[in-house]
Amino acid sequence: MRAEKLDGADVLAGKRDEFVLDDVVYLDGNSLGALPAVVPGRVEDVVRRQWGEARIRSWTEGGWWTAPERIGDRIAPLVGAAPGQIVVGDSTSVNVFKALVGAVRLARLDGRDRDEIVVDATTFPTDGYIAESAARMTGCALRPVAPAEVPGVLGDRTAAVLLNHVDYRSGRLHDLPALTAAVHAVGAPVVWDLCHSAGALPVGLDEHGVDLAVGCTYKYLNGGPGSPAYLYVRGESQDRFDSPLPGWNSHAEPFGMRSGYEPAAGAVRGRVGTPDILSMLALEAALEVWDGVTVDAVRAKSLALTDFFLECVEAYVPEGRVECVTPRAHAERGSQIALRCADAGDVMERLIRRGVVGDFRRPDVLRFGFTPLYVGFGDVERAARVLAEVLAE
Amino acid sequence: MRAEKLDGADVLAGKRDEFVLDDVVYLDGNSLGALPAVVPGRVEDVVRRQWGEARIRSWTEGGWWTAPERIGDRIAPLVGAAPGQIVVGDSTSVNVFKALVGAVRLARLDGRDRDEIVVDATTFPTDGYIAESAARMTGCALRPVAPAEVPGVLGDRTAAVLLNHVDYRSGRLHDLPALTAAVHAVGAPVVWDLCHSAGALPVGLDEHGVDLAVGCTYKYLNGGPGSPAYLYVRGESQDRFDSPLPGWNSHAEPFGMRSGYEPAAGAVRGRVGTPDILSMLALEAALEVWDGVTVDAVRAKSLALTDFFLECVEAYVPEGRVECVTPRAHAERGSQIALRCADAGDVMERLIRRGVVGDFRRPDVLRFGFTPLYVGFGDVERAARVLAEVLAE
Numbered sequence: 001m002r003a004e005k006l007d008g009a010d011v012l013a014g015k016r017d018e019f020v021l022d023d024v025v026y027l028d029g030n031s032l033g034a035l036p037a038v039v040p041g042r043v044e045d046v047v048r049r050q051w052g053e054a055r056i057r058s059w060t061e062g063g064w065w066t067a068p069e070r071i072g073d074r075i076a077p078l079v080g081a082a083p084g085q086i087v088v089g090d091s092t093s094v095n096v097f098k099a100l101v102g103a104v105r106l107a108r109l110d111g112r113d114r115d116e117i118v119v120d121a122t123t124f125p126t127d128g129y130i131a132e133s134a135a136r137m138t139g140c141a142l143r144p145v146a147p148a149e150v151p152g153v154l155g156d157r158t159a160a161v162l163l164n165h166v167d168y169r170s171g172r173l174h175d176l177p178a179l180t181a182a183v184h185a186v187g188a189p190v191v192w193d194l195c196h197s198a199g200a201l202p203v204g205l206d207e208h209g210v211d212l213a214v215g216c217t218y219k220y221l222n223g224g225p226g227s228p229a230y231l232y233v234r235g236e237s238q239d240r241f242d243s244p245l246p247g248w249n250s251h252a253e254p255f256g257m258r259s260g261y262e263p264a265a266g267a268v269r270g271r272v273g274t275p276d277i278l279s280m281l282a283l284e285a286a287l288e289v290w291d292g293v294t295v296d297a298v299r300a301k302s303l304a305l306t307d308f309f310l311e312c313v314e315a316y317v318p319e320g321r322v323e324c325v326t327p328r329a330h331a332e333r334g335s336q337i338a339l340r341c342a343d344a345g346d347v348m349e350r351l352i353r354r355g356v357v358g359d360f361r362r363p364d365v366l367r368f369g370f371t372p373l374y375v376g377f378g379d380v381e382r383a384a385r386v387l388a389e390v391l392a393e
Numbered sequence: 394m395r396a397e398k399l400d401g402a403d404v405l406a407g408k409r410d411e412f413v414l415d416d417v418v419y420l421d422g423n424s425l426g427a428l429p430a431v432v433p434g435r436v437e438d439v440v441r442r443q444w445g446e447a448r449i450r451s452w453t454e455g456g457w458w459t460a461p462e463r464i465g466d467r468i469a470p471l472v473g474a475a476p477g478q479i480v481v482g483d484s485t486s487v488n489v490f491k492a493l494v495g496a497v498r499l500a501r502l503d504g505r506d507r508d509e510i511v512v513d514a515t516t517f518p519t520d521g522y523i524a525e526s527a528a529r530m531t532g533c534a535l536r537p538v539a540p541a542e543v544p545g546v547l548g549d550r551t552a553a554v555l556l557n558h559v560d561y562r563s564g565r566l567h568d569l570p571a572l573t574a575a576v577h578a579v580g581a582p583v584v585w586d587l588c589h590s591a592g593a594l595p596v597g598l599d600e601h602g603v604d605l606a607v608g609c610t611y612k613y614l615n616g617g618p619g620s621p622a623y624l625y626v627r628g629e630s631q632d633r634f635d636s637p638l639p640g641w642n643s644h645a646e647p648f649g650m651r652s653g654y655e656p657a658a659g660a661v662r663g664r665v666g667t668p669d670i671l672s673m674l675a676l677e678a679a680l681e682v683w684d685g686v687t688v689d690a691v692r693a694k695s696l697a698l699t700d701f702f703l704e705c706v707e708a709y710v711p712e713g714r715v716e717c718v719t720p721r722a723h724a725e726r727g728s729q730i731a732l733r734c735a736d737a738g739d740v741m742e743r744l745i746r747r748g749v750v751g752d753f754r755r756p757d758v759l760r761f762g763f764t765p766l767y768v769g770f771g772d773v774e775r776a777a778r779v780l781a782e783v784l785a786e
Contacts, residue, residue: 020441020445020446022446026448028448028449031449032444032448032449032452034445034448035440035441035444035445035448039440040437040440040441040445043436043437043440043671044433044436044437047428047432047433047436047617047675048413048428048433050618051425051428051617051618052413052427052428052433053413053415055419055421055425055427055428055750056421056424056425056750056752058618059425059618064618064619090483090484090487090666091483091640091665091666091667091668091669092666092667093638093640093641093642093665093666094483094487094638094640094665094666097637097638121652124641124650125641125644125650125651125652125654126640126641126642126666128652128654129639129640129641129644129654130638130639130640132639132654133636133637133638133639137530137531137637138530144652169650216667218667224440224444224670224671225443225444225451225452225457225667225669225670225671226457226667226668226669226670226671226673227669227671228669229666243526244490244526244530245486245487245490245523245526246522246523246525246526247484247486247487247519247522247523248486248517248518248519248522249486249519251518251522255755256755257517257518257562257754257755258518259514259518259521259537261518261521261522261525272484272486272487273483273484273485273486273487273519273622274484274485274609274611274618274619275484275619276484276618276619276620276621276669276671276672277617277618277619277672278436278617278618278619278620278669278671278672278675279669279670279671279672280619282440282671357448357449359449361650362648362649362650
């Protein structure tokens with residue numbers, strides 16, 4: 001009854017029809033977003049007509065060449081960025097490398113020998129691995145610190161700080177405005193990883209003065225498996241952004257075939273090599289589901305979904321069987337709920353067999369992602385109910 | 394008549410039916426290969442069933458996770474490599490960075506302070522730009538030298554050498570065995586860029602002891618626009634390969650989510666972030682056209698095609714109107730013919746309007762690529778005839 005009423009009042013309910021879904025409750029959109037219905041036809045056109053018939057002409061006439069910045073501009077409003085600051089391409093890991101090395105180089109422009117990169121100690125591992133490489137290759141030490149403790153370790157040595165907006169495991173939302181301000185107070189740039197926030201909640205890159213940001217597009221942006229990531233370089237820093245991966249796509253005159261490198265102006269400077277067009281144009285089509293959607297509406301529904309899930313879990317699941325790892329406070333919650341449970345791996349397998357798909361993160365976390373564009377309150381109630389059944393077995 | 398006879402004797406003639414082609418003479422497969430007919434259906438399956446229906450399960454059950462090394466093994470015989478040494482992913486530029494930094498680190502394992510990277514001065518520009526960054530980030534000087542002069546500049550300072558197997562502009566084939574041996578004689582590793590040779594002629598990576606190699610897959614391998622590139626790391630060097638882009642996909646236990654980086658064994662160590670599955674699996678389908686084809690047969694036809702093109706150009710085009718930039722000697726020729734022509738840009742536009750598609754490389758080069766799997770001798774004759782007509786206008 002509650003679920004029906006909530007679904008009836010859901011202003012985003014109609015968006016569900018724009019996705020290919022079945023009777024599974026899909027709560028893994030924070031890992032791989034569901035397929036937007038517009039994508040298959042678009043991909044077919046890209047393959048059969050643009051590649052198969054127009055072939056090489058599509059690079060110019062078909063808009064392939066400018067896709068990275070065009071699609072970047074399509075993502076921009078979802079993360080609070082004005083146009084001209086985002087390019088799409090490469091993986092998140094590769095973009096973390098560009099952003100972090102670029103940040104260290106920005107920090108050193110004042111001539112001071114800053115030599116410490118601060119990185120979220122709880123980060124999704126790849127950011128930490130890449131940060132270690134970036135530190136090694138820029139002569140920095142790497143300092144892993146929990147996000148809440150970051151302000152206490154900043155100082156004259158700080159060359160750059162790499163943080164996650166939402167923790168991939170716990171679903172905790174970090175305070176981007178306050179942490180950005182703290183990093184700026186010591187004169188260093190900050191790099192935000194938006195993988196688990198973009199498309200789920202307001203980010204406000206421009207508003208909060210973020211220097212650089214990266215994110216993937218296959219979670220809440222539904223771009224498809226391994227769809228290209230993106231890089232944000234704040235407008236005012238672009239002419240000083242010095243990429244460690246200066247491929248020909250970022251040259252001021254890429255078809256001049258000149259032996260000397262001269263970086264392009266603007267976001268294009270973040271490009272590297274030839275963009276993977278199939279994945280890129282599938283993403284472009286997938287972004288059409290955002291037409292007419294505000295991030296505020298998405299955030300409101302996301303919080304309502306996670307609130308309702310917690311309420312249902314409390315009502316159905318025997319006390320003490322699971323422990324919620326995700327903060328209760330809205331200001332500290334992303335769009336997922338993580339439940340600690342001793343036998344989480346086994347429980348998730350059984351949930352999936354019963355048509356409730358979340359994922360398991362070692363050693364003991366059940367992760368449920370709530371994508372407001374296609375998850376309804378009825379799904380949420382069912383997921384909690386099936387979880388309770390599985391835990392009672 | 395000559396053309397008909399040659400086509401009649403062509404053992405690869407039947408392969409043309411495995412591509413989507415029209416009445417255009419497509420001599421730009423050295424830029425973007427034509428669409429293999431098997432690709433559209435496969436991509437549709439990847440999008441609609443693997444992503445749309447199986448969703449996240451496809452990462453394991455659908456073979457997505459292991460695609461980079463599986464497809465690498467499919468490319469391996471085309472470049473003379475045993476299995477387990479190639480991974481597919483990222484762009485060529487990003488792979489040049491991994492390979493070149495990795496090469497410098499290999500060279501320094503003996504404790505000597507090698508500090509010079511030698512790079513082909515005539516290279517496609519991106520290799521030079523990336524080499525400059527790799528040099529800067531490893532404390533090396535960059536020394537651009539024409540390939541023929543490379544042996545003369547090698548010495549104790551040499552940290553790594555980056556060379557192109559076939560020159561992108563002139564179509565000149567460089568002597569991979571001799572140059573590799575020369576680099577090895579000073580104890581340094583060599584990185585070969587195979588963009589313009591893989592799929593067109595024998596490479597022999599294993600046979601000639603090449604240390605590292607990279608290449609794109611959208612030219613003679615027909616993987617589609619911006620399809621992922623590949624990285625070869627010689628088996629015996631893999632456990633010492635130290636990637637500057639150690640993303641989570643190259644971790645020994647990627648789903649262990651450990652904060653410390655521990656590199657995987659084997660070719661997997663060359664991976665970085667989440668692979669772009671749509672482009673990757675389109676490439677996998679495209680590689681099926683190689684079933685039953687030997688590289689030697691491809692090379693034989695390639696030389697016959699370019700010989701015949703030169704013969705037709707000499708017969709039809711007024712003397713002195715164009716000058717062949719590509720070497721006449723088979724041992725020095727790739728699978729393209731480059732003709733210098735003062736008004737090359739304008740000439741190519743007119744050729745394309747008349748159904749002969751090559752490309753123009755500034756300032757004055759007409760480039761014609763011959764893909765033996767789908768270009769016939771009749772196409773070659775027609776291209777030369779139309780060229781003569783255009784030049785006579």
